[in-house]
Amino acid sequence: MSDFMMPTPEFQQTFVENAITVTRRQMLVAIRNKAFIRVRGFMVIVIALLYGSLFYQLEPTNVQVTMGVLFQSLFFLGLGQYAQVPGYCSIRAIFYKQRRANYIRTSAYVLACSASQIPWALGETIVFGSLVYWMCGFVATVASFLLYELLIFQTLMAFAAWYFFMAAVTPDMHIAKPVSMMSIFTFVAFAGFVIPKNQIPDYFIWIYWMDPIAWCLRAVAVSQYQSTAFDVCEYAGVNYCTQYEMKMGEYFLSLYDVPSSENWVWIGIVALFAIYAAFMVLGWAVLEYKRYESPEHVTMTDDNTESMAQEGYLLATTPTSGRKTPAMGAQTDETVILNVKAATKKFEPVVIAFQDLWYSVPDPHDPKESLTLLKGISGYAMPGSITALMGSTGAGKTTLMDVIAGRKTGGTIQGKITLNGYEASDLAIRRCTGYCEQMDIHSDASTIREALVFSAFLRQDSSVPDSQKYDSVEECLELLDLQSVADEIVPSRRPASIVPG
Numbered sequence: 001m002s003d004f005m006m007p008t009p010e011f012q013q014t015f016v017e018n019a020i021t022v023t024r025r026q027m028l029v030a031i032r033n034k035a036f037i038r039v040r041g042f043m044v045i046v047i048a049l050l051y052g053s054l055f056y057q058l059e060p061t062n063v064q065v066t067m068g069v070l071f072q073s074l075f076f077l078g079l080g081q082y083a084q085v086p087g088y089c090s091i092r093a094i095f096y097k098q099r100r101a102n103y104i105r106t107s108a109y110v111l112a113c114s115a116s117q118i119p120w121a122l123g124e125t126i127v128f129g130s131l132v133y134w135m136c137g138f139v140a141t142v143a144s145f146l147l148y149e150l151l152i153f154q155t156l157m158a159f160a161a162w163y164f165f166m167a168a169v170t171p172d173m174h175i176a177k178p179v180s181m182m183s184i185f186t187f188v189a190f191a192g193f194v195i196p197k198n199q200i201p202d203y204f205i206w207i208y209w210m211d212p213i214a215w216c217l218r219a220v221a222v223s224q225y226q227s228t229a230f231d232v233c234e235y236a237g238v239n240y241c242t243q244y245e246m247k248m249g250e251y252f253l254s255l256y257d258v259p260s261s262e263n264w265v266w267i268g269i270v271a272l273f274a275i276y277a278a279f280m281v282l283g284w285a286v287l288e289y290k291r292y293e294s295p296e297h298v299t300m301t302d303d304n305t306e307s308m309a310q311e312g313y314l315l316a317t318t319p320t321s322g323r324k325t326p327a328m329g330a331q332t333d334e335t336v337i338l339n340v341k342a343a344t345k346k347f348e349p350v351v352i353a354f355q356d357l358w359y360s361v362p363d364p365h366d367p368k369e370s371l372t373l374l375k376g377i378s379g380y381a382m383p384g385s386i387t388a389l390m391g392s393t394g395a396g397k398t399t400l401m402d403v404i405a406g407r408k409t410g411g412t413i414q415g416k417i418t419l420n421g422y423e424a425s426d427l428a429i430r431r432c433t434g435y436c437e438q439m440d441i442h443s444d445a446s447t448i449r450e451a452l453v454f455s456a457f458l459r460q461d462s463s464v465p466d467s468q469k470y471d472s473v474e475e476c477l478e479l480l481d482l483q484s485v486a487d488e489i490v491p492s493r494r495p496a497s498i499v500p501g
Contacts, residue, residue, distance in 0.1 A: 011102055018108040026116035029091075040080065040120070041127075047076055048128045052135025060225075061236060063252040070220050071193040073132055074155055074213045077124060078184060081159040085180050088113070088167030093489055096291055097445055106288040110280055113164055114157070121156040125149055139227045147223045147265060151216045154272035158212040159184075161279035168286040187211050192218065197257040212275050219268030221258050225249030349383030350419050350432050352404070357415035359403050370412070373399050377415075405435040431459055442490045449486040452476055 011018060031037075055069050098104050129149045138144065163180055170176040190200060191213035200208055208214050224230070230249035233241035240248045250260040258264075359374040373396055381387040391397050402408050404417060406426040417424045419432055434455070442451055456469045477486050 011105060015105060015108060018105050019111050022104050022108050022112035023115045026112045030116050030120070036083070040083070044124050044128045048131035051132050055136045057137035060230060063255055067193055067221060067256060069132070069136055070217055071191065073128070074152065074216055075188055077128065077152060077156055078159040078187065078213060080124070081156065081163050082180055082184060084160060085163050085167050085176050086173055088164055089173035089176050092167065095287065097489060101445055106284055110284045110287065114161060114280055117157065117160045121153060121160065125153040125156060139224050139229060141227065144223050144227055148220055151219050151268065151272065154269065154276065155212050155216040158272055158276040158279065161276050161283065165279050165283040165286065168283045171292045187213050190214065192256060210275065212272055215268045215271045215275070218258055219265045221253060222260065222262060222264045225253050226260060226262050351380060351382055352433070353380040353418045354378060354404055355416045357400070357403060359399065359408065359411060359413050361411035374403065405429060405433065407435070444490050447487050447489055448482055449473065449477065451490060
């Protein structure tokens with residue numbers, strides 16, 4: 001039979017199609033964040049003008065200032081990529097959901113996230129690099145300028161890949177942000193400027209060789225000081241070959257233990273590309289094989305809730321709401337009175353009653369005999385209230401609920417079940433009630449709101465307007481106090497992670 005069946009592919013799109021689709025989505029997400037683009041663009045221009053004006057046409061013999069400008073520029077650009085960490089963390093849950101459903105490949109997602117950063121990194125490189133390079137008076141040749149632009153672009157992409165890896169490898173944003181900030185300071189400390197290479201301890205020298213700032217700083221410094229303008233013995237009245245037995249550019253590079261061979265420029269380009277690729281591969285490996293999908297459970301005691309009420313914590317809002325609720329007890333400067341109509345319920349409250357319920361099943365040892373599990377049970381449940389059904393293990397609580405909900409398909413049921421005084425059919429019970437069993441049957445590929453919407457559209461008749469179905473969903477969320485987590489993924493990764501209590 002298998003010879004005549006077409007195998008189902010793991011992914012419906014090829015890798016190229018998948019990568020293009022996800023890249024378009026990531027680009028659209030990035031473009032929609034107009035506030036971030038404006039603020040980042042403003043900061044890049046202002047800082048570039050600030051550096052250019054402070055160090056306008058600097059003197060190349062002042063190597064400390066020259067290296068400092070190059071180093072500070074790389075530090076600013078690398079630190080700017082840190083703002084991507086919260087975004088990477090926030091979309092990670094969406095990636096987990098879509099990856100479980102085989103919508104996208106991990107490799108395509110990683111490639112798309114990287115490709116979506118190229119336009120912004122290129123824009124920052126052109127604007128920031130051009131202003132700083134020409135205002136500070138670096139070597140005025142096209143080749144040196146293009147090398148400078150290429151190297152800082154590679155450094156930007158390497159830091160974007162590093163922060164992507166940090167967001168993937170840490171459990172949540174609260175850990176990713178401080179760890180990422182600590183890492184950038186580590187890169188700064190071991191870049192060869194704050195601590196020269198010859199003063200870095202041997203057991204930390206590996207950080208120097210994997211530091212993108214170090215590779216870029218070294219390559220740019222060599223391209224500047226090994227240019228024809230500085231590759232001379234005599235400069236500004238000083239004969240460096242006579243005094244130091246080195247040419248002018250080689251001497252100033254030696255002060256920071258920077259090699260003078262021009263090969264280090266091309267080695268730096270290759271090394272930065274390799275570092276970028278390594279960080280992206282690490283991010284792919286973590287997303288593919290190590291996922292933080294388990295929900296966080298927080299236990300709130302009465303003391304905690306009382307203290308929060310007394311201290312006036314800001315109440316959380318759902319992602320679909322643009323309103324913010326002021327802290328309890330807080331006073332506002334302005335008072336606005338709005339004429340808001342009272343919400344009306346879109347459905348009739350229902351009273352469930354059951355009278356003289358009996359339930360028996362055949363005896364497994366003697367099929368001619370029967371075992372009576374429920375004997376003359378009567379009761380009711382009012383709308384707008386919670387009714388607790390209590391009893392010891394094996395007393396028949398679950399059996400009674402199954403009988404009322406119409407879940408028992410075998411055995412004999414006797415008695416009467418009514419809804420608002422009318423005898424209930426199986427269809428009426430399914431339409432008017434919801435039954436949560438002691439097992440997790442929710443899909444962990446949907447949010448809590450999506451699960452309720454799906455149920456509402458299946459349970460309610462097609463004659464009911466969609467607006468009323470959505471209203472019933474919102475009322476359920478309000479009654480169950482689930483508004484703050486309505487757009488979270490259903491936490492059902494482990495068996496029975498949602499159990500009725």
